[in-house]
Amino acid sequence: MFENKGRTELNQLGEFGLIKHLTKDIKIHHHSTVKGVGDDAAVIDLGDAYQLISTDMLVEGSHFDLMYTPLKHLGYKAVVANVSDITAMNGKATHIVVSIAMSSKFSLEAIEELYIGLMAACEAYQIDLVGGDTTSISKGLVVNITVFGQVSKSKIAYRNGVKEGDLLVVSGDLGAAYLGLHILEREKRIYLEKPDFQPDLEGNDYIIQRQLKPEARIDIVALLEQLDIQPTAMIDISDGLASEMHHLSDASQVGFTLYEDKLPIDPIAYQRAIDFGLDPTVAMLNGGEDYELLFTISQTDYEKIKGTMEISIIGHAVAMQEGIHMISKSNIKHKLSAQGWKSF
Amino acid sequence: MFENKGRTELNQLGEFGLIKHLTKDIKIHHHSTVKGVGDDAAVIDLGDAYQLISTDMLVEGSHFDLMYTPLKHLGYKAVVANVSDITAMNGKATHIVVSIAMSSKFSLEAIEELYIGLMAACEAYQIDLVGGDTTSISKGLVVNITVFGQVSKSKIAYRNGVKEGDLLVVSGDLGAAYLGLHILEREKRIYLEKPDFQPDLEGNDYIIQRQLKPEARIDIVALLEQLDIQPTAMIDISDGLASEMHHLSDASQVGFTLYEDKLPIDPIAYQRAIDFGLDPTVAMLNGGEDYELLFTISQTDYEKIKGTMEISIIGHAVAMQEGIHMISKSNIKHKLSAQGWKSF
Numbered sequence: 001m002f003e004n005k006g007r008t009e010l011n012q013l014g015e016f017g018l019i020k021h022l023t024k025d026i027k028i029h030h031h032s033t034v035k036g037v038g039d040d041a042a043v044i045d046l047g048d049a050y051q052l053i054s055t056d057m058l059v060e061g062s063h064f065d066l067m068y069t070p071l072k073h074l075g076y077k078a079v080v081a082n083v084s085d086i087t088a089m090n091g092k093a094t095h096i097v098v099s100i101a102m103s104s105k106f107s108l109e110a111i112e113e114l115y116i117g118l119m120a121a122c123e124a125y126q127i128d129l130v131g132g133d134t135t136s137i138s139k140g141l142v143v144n145i146t147v148f149g150q151v152s153k154s155k156i157a158y159r160n161g162v163k164e165g166d167l168l169v170v171s172g173d174l175g176a177a178y179l180g181l182h183i184l185e186r187e188k189r190i191y192l193e194k195p196d197f198q199p200d201l202e203g204n205d206y207i208i209q210r211q212l213k214p215e216a217r218i219d220i221v222a223l224l225e226q227l228d229i230q231p232t233a234m235i236d237i238s239d240g241l242a243s244e245m246h247h248l249s250d251a252s253q254v255g256f257t258l259y260e261d262k263l264p265i266d267p268i269a270y271q272r273a274i275d276f277g278l279d280p281t282v283a284m285l286n287g288g289e290d291y292e293l294l295f296t297i298s299q300t301d302y303e304k305i306k307g308t309m310e311i312s313i314i315g316h317a318v319a320m321q322e323g324i325h326m327i328s329k330s331n332i333k334h335k336l337s338a339q340g341w342k343s344f
Numbered sequence: 345m346f347e348n349k350g351r352t353e354l355n356q357l358g359e360f361g362l363i364k365h366l367t368k369d370i371k372i373h374h375h376s377t378v379k380g381v382g383d384d385a386a387v388i389d390l391g392d393a394y395q396l397i398s399t400d401m402l403v404e405g406s407h408f409d410l411m412y413t414p415l416k417h418l419g420y421k422a423v424v425a426n427v428s429d430i431t432a433m434n435g436k437a438t439h440i441v442v443s444i445a446m447s448s449k450f451s452l453e454a455i456e457e458l459y460i461g462l463m464a465a466c467e468a469y470q471i472d473l474v475g476g477d478t479t480s481i482s483k484g485l486v487v488n489i490t491v492f493g494q495v496s497k498s499k500i501a502y503r504n505g506v507k508e509g510d511l512l513v514v515s516g517d518l519g520a521a522y523l524g525l526h527i528l529e530r531e532k533r534i535y536l537e538k539p540d541f542q543p544d545l546e547g548n549d550y551i552i553q554r555q556l557k558p559e560a561r562i563d564i565v566a567l568l569e570q571l572d573i574q575p576t577a578m579i580d581i582s583d584g585l586a587s588e589m590h591h592l593s594d595a596s597q598v599g600f601t602l603y604e605d606k607l608p609i610d611p612i613a614y615q616r617a618i619d620f621g622l623d624p625t626v627a628m629l630n631g632g633e634d635y636e637l638l639f640t641i642s643q644t645d646y647e648k649i650k651g652t653m654e655i656s657i658i659g660h661a662v663a664m665q666e667g668i669h670m671i672s673k674s675n676i677k678h679k680l681s682a683q684g685w686k687s688f
Contacts, residue, residue, distance in 0.1 A: 006451075006453055007451040007452075007453060008451055008452035009448070009452070010446070010450065010451070010452055010455070010480075011448070012450065012452070013452065014653065015478060015479070016510035018452070018455075018478055019476070019478055022451070022455065022456070022478070023473070023476070024460050025463065026463065026466075026473050027463075027466075027467065027470075027474055028472050029466075029471065030438055030439070030470075030472050032438070033439065033472045033474060035474075036472060036473070036474040036475065037473075037474065037475055037476065040477070042439070042441065042474035042475040043468060044439065044474070046390055047391075047392070048391070053439070053441060053474065053475060053490075053491055053492070054441075054475060055441040055443050055475055055476060055477050055488070056443070056477050056649070057443035057444075057445055057477045057479050057486070057488060059445050059479055059480070059481045059486075061481070062445075062479055062480050062481060062482075063479070094374055095374070095377065095388065095397070097386065097397055097398075097399040097490055098399075099399050099400070099401035099488050100401075101401055101403050101406075101486060102354070104353070104355070104439045105350055106354065107350075107351040108351075108352035108353070108354055108355070108356070108357065108362070108365070109350055109351060111350060111354070111362075111366065112366070115366050119369065119370065119371075119543060122370075122371075122373075123371065124498055126373045127373065128370075128372050128373055128374050128377045128380065129367070129370050129380070129381075130377060130379075130380040130381065130386035130388070130397060131380065131381055131385070131386040131397060131398060131399055132363070132367075132381065132399060133399050133400050133401045134359060134362055134363055134366070135356075135359075135401050135403055135407070136403070136406050137403045137405070137406060137484075137486070138405050138406075138483070138484070139482070139483055139484075140481070140482070140483075142399060142401070142403075142481070142486050144399070144443050144477075144488040146397075146399060146441055148388075148397070148492075154509075158425075168508075213575070262504065281511050321603065
């Protein structure tokens with residue numbers, strides 16, 4: 001009974017294009033709304049501080065595969081992905097609400113496992129689970145989390161604050177979560193062919209953990225505060241370094257020059273990329289779900305940060321018209337495309 | 345690869361039992377958390393006022409049928425259902441975030457319709473849509489909304505404040521949304537048998553609107569303020585009057601006596617119940633989705649409220665051990681069971 005006027009397929013726009021299209025006509029009614037759609041989190045003025053809000057929906061088949069994702073880990077990771085969005089605003093997550101839709105294939109014991117993971121993450125990040133909704137769905141599992149947090153007004157980091165000349169910095173290492181996913185997918189294929197086989201995950205603990213049980217870098221926010229560094233912009237790496245650089249570029253109207261030899265990778269992740277016949281640099285640029293922080297700082301803060309473990313200076317911001325490039329190890333300049341994760 | 349230790353089916357607990365079971369071990373880390381799971385909304389202390397947070401997931405096939413639900417109406421109703429939860433705390437909704445998972449059967453134009461409905465409700469209720477997530481799912485449509493709002497500390501109404509002797513009051517009329525659903529289901533069955541038939545919805549505008557485009561009773565919150573009445577407890581009627589009375593009873597440790605002849609019903613809804621061979625009283629007690637407010641007030645406020653249009657005094661609170669009963673039109677006392685909507 002509902003009519004269809006013309007038909008444009010969703011995958012013609014991609015995830016980010018779709019969001020931009022749908023939200024272009026939003027009207028704001030409240031003075032307290034500082035930032036709506038378009039950053040890692042929405043920003044509401046509470047008077048003394050800013051409140052940060054973000055929401056994230058995980059769908060079985062699109063975002064996770066229960067063949068190799070224990071429900072406990074799924075619950076933990078769902079919280080981490082949300083906490084990471086608050087962290088990316090230089091803030092601290094405080095509360096979540098959780099909605100779960102599940103089919104009758106899930107038993108109470110299975111959902112308890114999911115909750116154990118949710119609560120373990122709440123404990124690890126000192127977050128209060130204050131509400132939720134549970135409902136049925138004909139097929140699969142859907143988990144939606146909305147996270148709330150706070151940040152002091154002088155500390156907030158948006159995507160749009162990058163200035164030409166700022167240093168581009170990343171925490172931890174890149175690409176490991178993506179390579180962990182490759183290992184799990186390989187073991188799944190073998191298992192489906194030979195159900196009596198034992199998965200061979202030896203020596204891959206770190207990269208599998210990066211995929212199944214990532215952490216949000218709240219320690220980096222604390223470190224920046226301790227070093228008295230205010231990032232000029234920040235974003236978390238959920239879709240891949242290249243994609244996040246494009247988000248910073250779009251929001252701040254700057255370009256970037258990135259140095260391949262500065263990109264941080266774990267040695268095992270490097271080796272597994274080679275084993276799989278993948279370019280380790282591609283894994284670092286396009287592999288998502290590392291939940292590391294990508295941020296920019298003023299060059300005047302260089303002395304404060306140089307030599308700090310846990311972070312790498314990987315490039316710098318340039319004029320918008322110069323675009324986004326990577327200088328390769330062999331000193332060749334490559335234009336860098338977004339390659340953002342396409343959900344559709 | 346994940347193991348199953350025993351199996352309890354989800355439908356053994358029911359929706360409310362499941363939530364109670366899963367959330368019983370939640371630990372609270374923040375002093376600002378005034379109320380977590382267990383009321384219409386979570387309550388966070390912002391210093392000057394309380395923030396209210398609620399979340400709601402709507403799943404195609406479980407909560408709506410796109411055969412007779414225009415996507416525009418679905419978007420509108422999704423916002424209203426959430427606003428109603430904030431209203432039920434005597435508060436005012438201010439912001440929402442929206443997550444949508446949709447299969448490839450949906451075109452961009454279809455999702456635009458959904459957004460038109462979301463934004464129309466945001467306009468009607470002066471709410472800012474400040475964030476969201478859009479993603480793919482193999483089948484169907486899932487919409488999750490998290491709403492937040494505020495209430496002054498002296499005005500908040502929980503479920504647990506009912507005192508013996510308080511008057512039980514309901515806004516508007518009951519059962520119409522449920523009867524509207526019956527009409528739509530009937531027309532769907534006829535349509536599936538004879539696809540060239542024209543649906544006959546004449547004379548049923550009000551009850552169909554109650555199902556497809558309900559409103560949240562923000563006017564009642566304003567009215568109570570104007571009359572200088574502080575409700576001792578409040579809840580919205582999403583699952584049915586009987587179910588909500590049991591929630592108030594559980595939270596406040598009181599019983600209720602309800603008078604059948606005081607229950608408000610729209611004349612057309614009454615007639616349609618008779619046409620369908622349903623007891624109109626059962627439709628009022630068990631039919632959900634009216635989104636009216638059910639609240640209790642002190643008897644000393646009776647003079648302020650009597651004669652007010654738009655509300656009906658339908659009973660009063662009694663001692664817990666007296667239980668929940670309805671005095672029928674023929675003056676017989678019936679024990680009232682919950683009959684809450686079972687999602688599983």
